[in-house]
């Protein structure tokens with residue numbers, strides 16, 4: 001029966017994006033999917049792509065529709081760009097109209113370092129795509145490789161069989177549905193429902209160390225990345241899709257403006273104008289969006305257990321000041337795809353494979369977590 005469903009999927013689902021044949025419709029009770037991925041953005045969509053490419057039956061579910069916006073700025077640092085390049089996605093990214101960034105300027109209290117990003121001594125471009133463009137591209141690639149997507153489907157519970165997570169319960173446009181799988185991946189962001197439902201232990205929580213506001217500007221002359229640190233504020237400008245520049249302001253939590261849009265917008269504008277170099281860069285530009293605000297806890301969770309695993313922000317999230325989360329989510333997807341392949345194919349026990357993913361994640365990402373906390377904390381301290 002499982003083989004029949006797999007054949008059905010490979011022949012039908014790859015063509016029909018919305019094919020939603022359920023376990024019950026086929027009269028099956030066993031796991032119809034190898035992997036069920038909750039959340040289809042920077043961690044979940046590449047994972048869906050990589051596992052489908054290896055022939056696994058993958059369903060991605062997301063409470064949002066693909067290509068909707070989310071609260072995040074956009075700079076993909078060099079390791080993330082390298083990952084996109086390895087997946088063959090950079091040409092498609094450029095086709096969305098996302099400009100390559102070939103120069104950078106870091107201004108630290110007036111001491112300025114400029115140049116092009118370099119990798120191994122050679123010039124390296126980076127990108128800052130709008131999430132509407134990046135996330136849509138990642139989902140489209142996953143679907144093209146055979147993963148299925150169930151949009152506007154919110155996971156609300158887990159199916160647990162003999163102490164192992166064996167699927168999810170949720171509801172979408174077609175009403176409540178149970179979906180069974182051998183493994184459930186929580187790639188559902190920093191407020192992860194999967195992490196909450198499995199009671200994933202929090203290993204470290206440094207709290208909120210900084211806050212941010214960002215908006216989109218039209219008409220700046222900026223073609224590169226500009227990062228300016230002044231006192232207790234960090235300001236970044238990145239060119240993005242649509243000939244826009246995204247301008248982000250990071251500041252200590254205690255400097256947060258009074259509640260309400262008017263005070264928030266005024267604080268954003270005055271903080272940018274206070275820095276002459278930034279004011280100059282924005283002199284002939286217009287703010288074309290309402291500034292959006294965020295305050296992200298710096299926390300990491302234990303990431304695996306029987307039948308479940310966490311990736312991306314669900315596993316650990318941190319202040320945007322280091323612009324690290326997208327690259328880390330890509331890296332999690334790559335390592336987890338490898339581990340799940342080993343665990344699902346039987347070359348390793350599944351639990352052993354997930355423990356290996358967890359150890360690799362810690363080894364690769366703890367330094368960035370610590371560095372981000374240090375940077376955000378430093379903005380919060382008077383110095």
Ligand SMILES: Cc1cc2nc3c(=O)[nH]c(=O)nc-3n(C[C@H](O)[C@H](O)[C@H](O)COP(=O)(O)OP(=O)(O)OC[C@H]3O[C@@H](n4cnc5c(N)ncnc54)[C@H](O)[C@@H]3O)c2cc1C
Pocket residue numbers: 038039040041042043044061062063064070071072073074075076077153154155156187188189190191192193194212293294296311312313314320322323324325326327329
């Ligand atoms: C203000 C701000 C600025 C940032 N700037 C940068 C930057 O410049 N560079 C950078 O690298 N990183 C940045 N980040 C971090 C980056 O946004 C995240 O690290 C990245 O989005 C993590 O990807 P993810 O796939 O793990 O989670 P997410 O992008 O959060 O995606 C999770 C998905 O899961 C879905 N979901 C959640 N719960 C459920 C549920 N119950 N059922 C179904 N679906 C569910 C959500 O709808 C969402 O689509 C920033 C973050 C913020 C807040």
